[in-house]
Amino acid sequence: xxxxxxxxxxxxxxSGTSVKIECRSLDFQATTMFWYRQFPKQSLxxxxxxxxxxxxxxxxxxxxDKFLINHASLTLSTLTVTSAHPEDxxxxxxxxxxxxxxxxxxxxxxxxxxxx
Amino acid sequence: xxxxxxxxxxxxxxEGRISxxxxxxxxxxxxxxxxxxxxxxxxxxxxISISSIKDKNEDGRFTVFLNKSAKHLSLHIVxxxxxxxxxxxxxxxxxxxxxxFGTGTRLKVLA
Numbered sequence: 001x002x003x004x005x006x007x008x009x010x011x012x013x014x015s016g017t018s019v020k021i022e023c024r025s026l027d028f029q030a031t032t033m034f035w036y037r038q039f040p041k042q043s044l045x046x047x048x049x050x051x052x053x054x055x056x057x058x059x060x061x062x063x064x065d066k067f068l069i070n071h072a073s074l075t076l077s078t079l080t081v082t083s084a085h086p087e088d089x090x091x092x093x094x095x096x097x098x099x100x101x102x103x104x105x106x107x108x109x110x111x112x113x114x115x116x
Numbered sequence: 117x118x119x120x121x122x123x124x125x126x127x128x129x130x131e132g133r134i135s136x137x138x139x140x141x142x143x144x145x146x147x148x149x150x151x152x153x154x155x156x157x158x159x160x161x162x163x164i165s166i167s168s169i170k171d172k173n174e175d176g177r178f179t180v181f182l183n184k185s186a187k188h189l190s191l192h193i194v195x196x197x198x199x200x201x202x203x204x205x206x207x208x209x210x211x212x213x214x215x216x217f218g219t220g221t222r223l224k225v226l227a
Binding site: 004006009032034036041042043044045046049093095097103104105106107108109110 | 118120125150152157158159160161162165205212213214215216217218219220
């Protein structure tokens with residue numbers, strides 16, 4: 001089946017630094033990818049829609065300048081958390097649709113970010 | 117404001133018995149719902165879905181029931197197996213491939 005891979009699986013960084021998370025579709029092309037964030041004991045919250053060749057679309061309340069999204073190719077989207085703070089510590093997960101049905105959105109394994 | 121709610125954070129069921137996971141939603145405009153299963157350190161994987169024009173959808177051991185008047189859906193797993201132990205998320209579709217997720221229910225099937 002289709003596979004979406006995220007890298008890294010976990011990362012620890014110092015406050016003030018930036019962290020880049022990659023999301024790759026391994027055996028299919030994805031013109032659109034989605035980035036979610038999950039805080040402990042909360043649901044996955046959609047942050048933004050990553051569009052290949054154009055700007056990302058951010059959900060209300062998500063800071064564009066803090067969470068930079070780049071969809072460089074049909075198989076790669078990156079999320080960069082800039083000037084990270086401890087409150088950015090969370091589980092970040094991407095998804096990519098493959099088929100025409102809404103059931104065919106595949107998720108990456110997620111990235112656990114800890115900012116110290 | 118949590119539009120999709122899973123009020124039971126955890127559930128334990130004996131192997132072979134039925135597991136019932138519940139989900140409530142607040143927005144009557146939602147017309148398509150999905151259940152995802154998630155193992156630790158892995159992304160969610162699609163399990164089963166239901167459209168609001170139906171009140172039941174069945175796939176093998178998994179059945180999803182939808183009660184629109186109550187804004188409630190449930191996932192039934194029967195018989196439950198130890199391999200079903202995971203976190204289950206219900207989700208409502210808000211756009212093409214875009215979902216609002218519940219907080220998840222951790223199911224533990226005891227052997």
